Amino acid sequence: DTAVSQTPKYLVTQMGNDKSIKCEQNLGHDTMYWYKQDSKKFLKIMFSYNNKELIINETVPNRFSPKSPDKAHLNLHINSLELGDSAVYFCASSRAGTGQKETQYFGPGTRLLVL
Amino acid sequence: KQEVTQIPAALSVPEGENLVLNCSFTDSAIYNLQWFRQDPGKGLTSLLLIQSSQREQTSGRLNASLDKSSGRSTLYIAASQPGDSATYLCAVIQYGGSQGNLIFGKGTKLSVKP
Numbered sequence: 003d004t005a006v007s008q009t010p011k012y013l014v015t016q017m018g019n020d021k022s023i024k025c026e027q028n029l030g031h032d033t034m035y036w037y038k039q040d041s042k043k044f045l046k047i048m049f050s051y052n053n054k055e056l057i058i059n060e061t062v063p064n065r066f067s068p069k070s071p072d073k074a075h076l077n078l079h080i081n082s083l084e085l086g087d088s089a090v091y092f093c094a095s096s097r098a099g100t101g102q103k104e105t106q107y108f109g110p111g112t113r114l115l116v117l
Numbered sequence: 118k119q120e121v122t123q124i125p126a127a128l129s130v131p132e133g134e135n136l137v138l139n140c141s142f143t144d145s146a147i148y149n150l151q152w153f154r155q156d157p158g159k160g161l162t163s164l165l166l167i168q169s170s171q172r173e174q175t176s177g178r179l180n181a182s183l184d185k186s187s188g189r190s191t192l193y194i195a196a197s198q199p200g201d202s203a204t205y206l207c208a209v210i211q212y213g214g215s216q217g218n219l220i221f222g223k224g225t226k227l228s229v230k231p
Contacts, residue, residue, distance in 0.1 A: 006160075035218070045161075045206065045221040057218070092160060094219075105151065106219060108161040 005029050006109040008093050014115045015083060023078045023112045025093030032097065034076035035106065036068060039090040048091075051076055083116045090114070119144045119211045123222035130197055131230050138192040138225045140207030145185045151219065152181050152192050153206040161206065165192070197229045 006027045015021055027034065036048040049068045050057045056068065065081045080087060093109040120143045130136050140150070149168045153161040165174045165181040167190070173182040180193040194201055204226045208219040 037219075042223070043204070044223050045208075045219075047218040047220070050218050059218075094161075105163045105166050107163065108153075110160040113158075 005107050006093055006095055008091075008109040008112050010112060011110065012113050012115075014117065016117055017083055017085060019083050020079070020081045021083060021114075022080070023091055023093075023114070025076050025078070025109055026074055027093075027095040027107070027109075028074065029095055029107060031095035031107075032073060033095060034070070035094040035096075036076065036078050037092040037094060037108075039092060039111070041089070045092070048078075049076075080114075085116050088114055088116045119147075119209065119220050121207060121209060121220055121222035123205075123207055123225050125225060126223065127226040127228070129228040129230065132197060132199055134197050134229075135193070135195050136197055136227070138194070138205050138207075138227070140190040140192070140222055142188045142190075142209050142220075144211060145188050146212040147185065148210040148212060150181075150183055150190050150207065150209045152179075152190075153208065155204045155206060155224070157203075164205075194227075197227075199229045199231050202227055202229050 009024045033052040035050045037045050038048050039045045047059050048062050067079045070076045090111045090113050092111045094106045096104040096106045122141045124139045151166045152164045154164050155161050167174045167183040178195040183190045204224040206224045208221040
């Protein structure tokens with residue numbers, strides 16, 4: 003069984019479009035994350051979220067918004083896509099409360115290409 | 118601001134060699150340090166997690182050490198195999214960081230040649 007899954011795996015779209023990436027975890031974790039891996043393969047946190055708090059990395063444009071319909075899902079919505087948004091986006095999860103000390107489990111990534 | 122550096126950026130070794138990957142971080146106030154493996158076009162797989170109170174962790178042929186005071190960690194791979202070829206990423210969670218956000222290095226790309 004897949005622990006953290008993301009859809010779609012690949013996403014090619016035009017500049018200016020709005021798109022969503024879905025993430026689901028079946029680990030019973032309470033904290034979920036979104037990371038961005040740029041063309042230089044550098045991974046950087048975008049958001050972390052549990053049922054109490056959303057923490058946004060200050061460098062993330064407000065065109066990006068995470069939405070959590072329930073504890074097992076944290077979807078990423080992106081408005082007005084720009085060329086620089088092209089990257090691989092990874093979802094991750096860990097146990098709540100002790101998030102600082104727990105292993106994070108990553109999804110397979112969504113490769114976004116903005117044309 | 119925490120910065121994580123990994124040296125070397127790339128490493129090529131013949132099969133069977135023992136090797137060491139290095140990770141350094143600028144702020145020693147961390148909760149833990151994690152080593153990940155990333156295969157081309159794939160997600161990240163957690164290899165080892167070392168809590169700040171620990172000095173090392175072992176899993177099979179992998180051994181990770183942590184020296185918080187000097188801001189260093191090493192990942193030792195014994196008897197390397199071609200299947201070990203991947204990018205290895207080091208990441209820390211810092212005190213004061215929110216919700217356990219990982220701060221990553223840029224990785225070491227390892228190639229083990231048969």
